[in-house]
Amino acid sequence: MWYDDLYRLTGASLSNPLRGSAGLLLGDSASVTVGGDFHLDAGGTLAIDVATADIFDRLVVNGQATLNGTLAVAAPAGMLPPLGSTFDVISASGMVGLPTIDDRSYLGVEAEVIGGSTLRLTTTARGPSVRTVSTGLTVADDTPFADTLVLVKRGAGTLVRGGSNPLAAGAVVEGGRLEVTSTDALGSGPLTIRAGATAALLADALALSALHLDDGSSLDIGLCRLDIATGGITEAALRSLLINGQEDPVSLPGIISHDAQLASLTIGYVIAPDGSATVRIAAPGDTNLDGLVDMVDVVDFINTGLYDTPQASSWQSGDFNYDGITDALDVVEMLSHGLDDQGGYLPITGTVAVVPEPGAGALMAMGIALAAAARCLAAGGLRPPLHHHHPRGIGRPLLPVRAALRCARITGSPAAAPIVTARASTLGARA
Numbered sequence: 001m002w003y004d005d006l007y008r009l010t011g012a013s014l015s016n017p018l019r020g021s022a023g024l025l026l027g028d029s030a031s032v033t034v035g036g037d038f039h040l041d042a043g044g045t046l047a048i049d050v051a052t053a054d055i056f057d058r059l060v061v062n063g064q065a066t067l068n069g070t071l072a073v074a075a076p077a078g079m080l081p082p083l084g085s086t087f088d089v090i091s092a093s094g095m096v097g098l099p100t101i102d103d104r105s106y107l108g109v110e111a112e113v114i115g116g117s118t119l120r121l122t123t124t125a126r127g128p129s130v131r132t133v134s135t136g137l138t139v140a141d142d143t144p145f146a147d148t149l150v151l152v153k154r155g156a157g158t159l160v161r162g163g164s165n166p167l168a169a170g171a172v173v174e175g176g177r178l179e180v181t182s183t184d185a186l187g188s189g190p191l192t193i194r195a196g197a198t199a200a201l202l203a204d205a206l207a208l209s210a211l212h213l214d215d216g217s218s219l220d221i222g223l224c225r226l227d228i229a230t231g232g233i234t235e236a237a238l239r240s241l242l243i244n245g246q247e248d249p250v251s252l253p254g255i256i257s258h259d260a261q262l263a264s265l266t267i268g269y270v271i272a273p274d275g276s277a278t279v280r281i282a283a284p285g286d287t288n289l290d291g292l293v294d295m296v297d298v299v300d301f302i303n304t305g306l307y308d309t310p311q312a313s314s315w316q317s318g319d320f321n322y323d324g325i326t327d328a329l330d331v332v333e334m335l336s337h338g339l340d341d342q343g344g345y346l347p348i349t350g351t352v353a354v355v356p357e358p359g360a361g362a363l364m365a366m367g368i369a370l371a372a373a374a375r376c377l378a379a380g381g382l383r384p385p386l387h388h389h390h391p392r393g394i395g396r397p398l399l400p401v402r403a404a405l406r407c408a409r410i411t412g413s414p415a416a417a418p419i420v421t422a423r424a425s426t427l428g429a430r431a
């Protein structure tokens with residue numbers, strides 16, 4: 001099953017250029033040379049074996065290597081490499097991209113490009129520690145690992161894993177359900193969920209080095225915050241998981257939160273300047289995920305200058321309905337939960353706080369103006385005009401407010417129109 005549609009190459013030089021889109025398999029400890037460029041396309045797989053400092057597969061590319069596909073890394077039976085082993089498996093005159101690692105022997109394989117021309121693999125684990133739970137059973141297991149091992153969950157039952165795994169080897173859910181009940185239960189390694197399997201977070205502030213979900217798998221973050229290290233997931237992949245979670249969490253890989261659904265909240269994310277990601281249950285409007293929808297978020301929303309432009313937007317810049325842009329629909333999402341300067345909306349003791357009424361003062365005024373935009377939208381009124389020539393920055397006019405006021409005057413929408421009727425569609429409405 002692993003090796004469907006693969007070409008087996010045993011030391012031959014390959015044609016120029018080589019495009020790996022179906023899958024390539026190097027022989028045991030083979031060194032293969034590509035005379036020209038090498039393209040490992042998304043969806044393509046290159047399988048290589050690693051064992052000792054001298055015994056591993058190598059690909060020498062005389063031209064450029066573009067690595068957007070998957071590198072399937074395995075250790076031959078009985079030949080687990082020592083912890084921390086490094087393997088320079090691909091060399092090229094230049095290198096673009098970084099392959100996804102399919103870590104078939106649970107070696108905790110991490111990949112990095114050295115000097116723009118060498119792909120180096122480093123092992124951070126010494127194989128799997130398998131926990132199998134049969135159908136219908138739930139097993140709690142907090143036993144710490146005595147060695148650097150990858151937690152592998154098998155079977156259709158539920159494994160409840162708490163305690164502390166201080167090592168960075170991570171976890172793979174091959175089947176059934178994994179419930180994570182302590183922040184340190186998985187260490188700080190990657191989490192991989194295979195097709196049909198699920199994982200649920202019951203502990204806050206879980207830190208992962210990477211997150212990978214196969215088709216048909218899901219991750220329920222519940223009320224918890226999840227941190228993913230730099231390079232552990234792209235924003236595009238993360239958005240895709242969040243949108244899938246809303247649209248089709250059964251057949252597509254998705255991040256969901258049942259608690260968010262129960263509380264009529266959603267899931268927000270923030271990408272830090274270093275590329276690390278934070279994902280958490282959130283109210284639309286909470287751009288910085290601090291548990292409040294307040295002036296800080298409104299300023300964020302305005303400062304990006306993306307309102308009603310066709311430019312790609314993120315949660316941080318006001319795309320709260322995940323349709324890729326920031327416009328009046330996002331303002332409606334924000335208003336549907338009320339502007340909150342009276343305290344947080346996040347749960348205090350395991351339940352989600354009732355969203356407060358809009359507060360007083362400036363927020364109230366802003367809320368009224370933004371509400372006008374919502375009513376305008378509901379009434380099929382004029383959309384706020386495009387403003388391409390305004391300079392960006394904090395001094396920029398509050399476009400939603402100004403446009404809403406103008407729009408409200410034109411349409412004369414009654415103040416009593418309930419905002420909820422104008423509520424925008426859920427994630428991916430424009431997809």
Ligand SMILES: [Ca+2]
Pocket residue numbers: 285286287288289290291292293294296297
């Ligand atoms: Ca906030």
Ligand SMILES: [Ca+2]
Pocket residue numbers: 318319320321322323324325326327329330
């Ligand atoms: Ca949007």
